[in-house]
Amino acid sequence: MDLSTTYLGLELKNPLVPSGGPLQKDLKNIKAMEDAGASAVVLWSLFEEQITHEQLELHHHTSVHSESFAEATTYFPEQSEYHVGPEEYLEHIRKAKEAVDIPIIASLNGKSAGGWIDYAQKIEQAGADAIELNIYKMATDSSKTSAEVEKDYIDIVKSVKASVKIPLAVKLHPFFTSITNISKELVEAGADGLVLFNRFYQPDIDLENLEVIPNVLLSTPMAMRLPLRWVAILHGKVKADLAATSGIYTEKDVLKMLMAGANVTMMMSSLLKFGIPHLADVLGKLKFWMEVNEYESVEQMRGSMSYQNVADPSQFERANYMKVLNSYR
């Protein structure tokens, strides 16, 4: 049985890839992911904004009170070197590459145009096999049109594509008016793959303290329905690999995504919840299911139930309660 798949031009031994998350900050966990059968690993995102913030914060706090008082012209020892750039992240890529044989996919969230390019190049130089662009821009400015917002995304992809040779994936959020169109545009701009979908911190309100608390909740199995639909719709429509992420807990979820058209399936919430060995469990069960159901390869089933390949593609379009009721009748 052939579990292999390709993603972003990378030959992967199976379609199970841990998506970017905190576990990967420890090299031991990346090794454990490989040992559990992961075919590639996505790292957490390098945030340009965070790097900038850390530099400014360090500079501010180590200098703001200096030269104010005769007895203490400074309050901190001078350090000849600070690791305030992306070095730590880049070093992690290098070490991960040394530690495991599977591809390492870095993730980048830039802020400035220069930052996207600069950090993407540094990531490439550090040895990453591919880059996932974690682009998100909350469209809170009411004067900015959808087209302008989308153009920002496309410009970023174009500029990064032009500056690195390694493949690019774009992690999309599901809040575009036309996901199919933006997907097509991003692929034309240079994306080799699309990751569906990005999950954001969502605000909550603390009634006790009247404060807004942003946090991220682990995805639940129900969350997979959203990427399932769009993987199925985009399969065959865009010339890019598709990665499905959100709510993938079991081998059945993996199978469904593959059938919908995904090249790889990415999981993190389930690993956080059940531990890294859970990946081996899913892989084992995936093989077992394929054996029982006499599938020869992942390739064979990929997209077999995509929008293009199902008998009634309108099932993927149904979006509201009335239609479901009607269909029941």
Next chain:
Amino acid sequence: MERKKVTIDGNEAAGYVAYHTNEVCAIYPITPSSPMGEWSDQWASEQKKNIWGTIPLVSELQSEGGASGSVHGALQTGALTTTFTASQGLLLMIPNMYKIAGELTATVFHVTARSIAAQALSIFGDHSDVMATRQTGFAMICSNSVQEVMDFALIAQAATLESRIPFLHFFDGFRTSHEVMKIEQLTVEDMRAMIDDELVLAHRKRGLTPDAPVMRGTAQNPDVYFQGRETVNKFYAECPAIVQKQMDKFAGIVGRQYHLFDYVGAPDAERIIILMGSGAEAVDETVQYLINKEEKVGVIKVRLYRPFSIEHFINALPKTTKSIAVLDRTKEPGAGDPLYLDIVNAISEQFNDGVLPFAYPKIVGGRYGLSSKEFTPGMVKAVYDELKKDRPKNHFVIGINEDVMHSSLEYDAAFTVEAPQTFKGKFYGLGADGTVGANKNSIKIIGEGTDNYAQGYFVYDSKKSGSTTTSHLRFGPKELKSTYLIDKANFIASHQQFFLEKMDMLKDAIPGATFLLNTQEPADKVWDTLPEKIQRDLVNKKMKFFIIDAYKVANDTGMGARINTIMQTCFFAISNIFPKEEAIALIKNSVKKTYGAKGEKIVEMNFNAIDQTLANLHEVEVPATVTSKIQFMPYVSGNVPDFVRDVTAVMIAGEGDSLPVSKMPVDGTYPTGTSKFEKRNIALEVPVWDADTCIQCNKCVIVCPHATIRAKIYDESLLANKPETFKAVKFKAKDFGDNLMYSLQVAVEDCTGCGICIDVCPAKNKKEVKLKAINMAEQLPLRETERANWDFFESLPLYDRKKLNPAQVKDSQFLEPLFEFSGACSGCGETPYVKLVSQLFGDRAVIANATGCSSIYGGNLPTTPWSKNAEGRGPAWSNSLFEDNAEFGYGFRLAINKHNEQAKEYLQELSAEIGGELVEELMNAVQTDEVGIYEQRERVAVLKQKLNDYKTTNSASPKSSEVEHLLSLADYLVKKSVWIMGGDGWAYDIGYGGLDHVLASGANVNILVLDTEVYSNTGGQASKSTPMGAVAKFAASGKVMGKKDLGLIAMSYGNVYVAKIAMGANDAQTVRAILEAEAYDGPSLIIAYSHCIAHGINMETAMKNQKAAVDSGHWPLYRYNPLLSAEGKNPFKLESKAPKIPLKDYTYMETRYKMLTKSHPHQAEILMELAQEGVKKKFHYYEQLAALKDDNEEVK
């Protein structure tokens, strides 16, 4: 050989040579010497090697006593060892200095000469400290300039090795230690050439080793001690020649020739000044000027002061000498000053021996420059003029108006000798705006980028918040010897517009000078905003006037409040020192050098600011006439006492130099409660109360570090004449009755705008949650109305403290703070505790304050925050030293106890006269609460009345002496509360031995440790309180040892009340602990978590850091009350819950920890893991302590 030119200060120059020519540095921080140790520590952490290719060991001790002990030890075991110190620190080294000298041990101590605390402490420069060591046997060599500091550090090192006499190399604190000068840097080869390795080997060979055992430090008897002491004479006799030999050798290598006594002046000079230190340069400069005017004057610069070579001295004097003035920068009360006596002795000895090469001259001694008092050419001229007289004044003072004994010489303040081609710039800035840093950079750029000589000197005011800085920059083709401030400037910059309200800064401008102003006003409006005097100077002196809105540029480029690079760019753009393009490139290069390590974004941001500056810099045409009616703000306001008007206000105005001696208290005694007269108006934004949203919890009041937000409750009827905008609402507490009103009032002119009150306010506006019950608003529009509101608020009566329950946070904050408007840092973490103590017990407290932050914000003139209530009662405060504060406070307790005991003895003796019942009541009064104390005060009042009545009617009574004594002691029948306060540097390190002893004494004293976990006042050096993993100076790669558990040590005595508190985590526990500590009739120790600017935190939200410190288990809250033990109960109450957040969630809120993850990531990880483990274990240990059974209980 071409040597590198560097622009550095005296401390760096001394540190550079000391580091390169030693193997061990054992140090302890003290102003102004601290940077020498800090440089050494930094170089060691950068793996820089000394001239033998090894990295010196740099070790911080717990005191200077400790440092000198370790120096002694390291020397005795053969290492080349040095130390750096000043002032009281040097005094603590004296015992070891005798030993080191007695044992003929080669070493150089580098000392920034500083005043000794006498009638007051002073951090500034004079020779009081070094002169107190002239008898120790150390050789003493003095540097007058930054170049000489570097040169003499090396000459001293070479000379000590050859002579075996230890050397004290000193230079003037601040004037030389902190003056930035362009100098020639000695090379490693120079140092190698000067230091003879054979002498180094000999020194090492003398070290103690079990491989060739000897003993030193024996005890000797009358039979041989004397003879033993005389053995060293030969070495001292040879020493001067050795020093001269090394000076000559140095001249051969480097080219600069020095002598033991250097003479500058006319070859046929008749009038000679003799002195040492930076003042000699001002004399040198004046002499050059005067001899051009054909005056027969000269100056002897004393280089080697001990051993004093009479022969070399006499040879240095011109044979034409007729009169001599010896200037001492120290004071020896009741005798002649030391250098004067030495010179008189030298001349007399030579005269007596018949070898004096000229007739016996007139010799007078004078004193100048104590505590960095300015010493200018005008003063020098006055001394030379005095020497012309037949009978010149002896034992004079110069530079002040000594109008009591009339010893001062008059001088012409306008006299100047400076070269006209020297550029002289004065820059006024705020501490927080980066002005000084920018000017240090500028002078470096000019010094290293041109052939000019360059000098920078920086003056800071004594406040820690909103402090003003003045930078004095000189450069030019002529060598700079002007060791005094600039008072005739051709460039003046005001980096803040509000300075114009109060500073007459253009008074020092010369005609045609340039004025640069940072202002938000546009070019066409700015003229109308200038005070009349400023306009007048601009017009009359035909000045050029430039403006920039630096804050706009800073804001646009992300620089925030740091306008340093922007103002620096303006300076270079206007002054045309370099072509514009070159100047920009040089500034950018300097930015890269300064900030490169901190990240490319910082560099980018500064580059951006530089690029945007020029477009925003405008020249304003100065109109022909003065139009302004605006006058400077008064320095003090309100109904001020005479002393404040005549003395304090003069100091505030920056005119303290003009105060005559007669205006000064003779014994250092000053009135309290003066800070309220200095309306500093430093906050741009201040809190404004929203009475509707307020829940009247008073949390904002308790946390206010500056006592500028206050609450009062009072009868509604008192509002009849309230100002229109004065706010008041019904007081919500039912048990106080229905008619009370509640007001929260901000003293906007005293507020520093720290915002802590807003951060802790728990009440949010229901319609708009970003608003709280207090919100920040711009100060200026509120100033006038809130001034009136504050005055009205002050006029409202205080609520009767007998009716309040001080154990409640809310009630405690209706008590009047008797510590207010201190100059502490904005948002200080210490002062809320200090203020709380003043509220609870201030009317009966005597406070012993260890030197450190709290003694500076508590006691630094011109105005001080300790105050008194309407009855005239309040804390009596004093600072003795850094190291002895516990013992000092213990002395208070001994005296108070004795006074109380004696008062009771007299009561009994005079029982018949006073009346038995009153005596009985006075003797047995219970004074455990406000009511008890009030009643006792009433009884004492009756007692005094009775005694006074008795005096009147029984004037010839045999008991009149007893009556007088009892009258003077009667107030001690009322309970007095002794508070011993200080920081962790004192309590954990330098004063620990004394603190431990006082705890063990059982005496009723209350010790409040304001624990910032670092030496805050001297700039962030590690103490034994610094936690594991935190970065501090001398722990640059993270402190590897855990914090000392002072509380646990104190608990081991069993009879010490101990509490650990953190107001931001639990204000109720804080109040309870302070009350219990005071009530406990024995020693109490309160360890208070005090956030600090040295933590690198956002001060506005610092109370959250306190909470996180507790939540993480780093700072467990507890109270250990021995009274419970006496009741058979477990005395230890753990009052914080088991850690609920990981330690790093707390620590990484603070730069002191977080920076390690950026500088030494691996080390940070290891230390944080160990620290986390430590916290868990310690908390578990505390839990076990808390679970110990009461005497009659089963184990819990």
